[in-house]
Amino acid sequence: MSSWKEFLYKKVRVITTDARLFEGKLEGIDNATNIVISNCIERIARVKGTDDKYQQLDMGLYMLRGGTVVCIGEVDESIPVDWENLTGDKLKDTKNPL
């Protein structure tokens, strides 16, 4: 059933409230959705219509506080992703200023 248990010790991608994307092995998670990711990398994709280069930052062992996690998904490694040439619209963060 819908549970994070099946993601444990697998490669996951996590999107956070400040619109960042992290990828790595999910080492631990608790009831508050605090997350531990080992060999974590932050992927910064190119934004459509800009000359920004794709960036990949090594973050090592990373612990995300539950409140900042938007979603967690297992990585399907059978699907190749061309990160260098991938472009997209910038993700908005989850804050909604009035």
Add this chain to the structure above:
Amino acid sequence: MLPLYLLNSAKSQPILVELKNGETLNGLLTNCDSWMNLTLSEVIQTSPNAEVFTKIPEIYIRGSHIKYLRLPEQTMDYAKEQNMINMEQRNKNQNRRGGRPNNNSGNFNRRRNDNNRGGNYNNRRGNSSNYHQSHGAGDS
């Protein structure tokens, strides 16, 4: 591996904390609790725009203000090691307690009797409190 357990075993190690406002704090983790409140020592605080750097000898961080933490890579191995040691210790203790199987079943029986007695005791207390209540009602 629970995140807070890992954090506990990262004590006295250098960590990086980013707060919700974008500030980052680099320092040695001196203590943490189950709300992820932290105390750091020998801290370098970086402003959200990475322009101002401040050196602070000691700082307390409220857990709810944290966005994420970067821990040293070896923390994971260290925590696993500690976990193993704890497990072994627990097993040893369990073996010592369960060493006498006959005695064990005797304990179980006795505990059941205790439970029954406990029930009686509770019932009696229930009666006596009823008595007090009715007594009080009579007074007023």
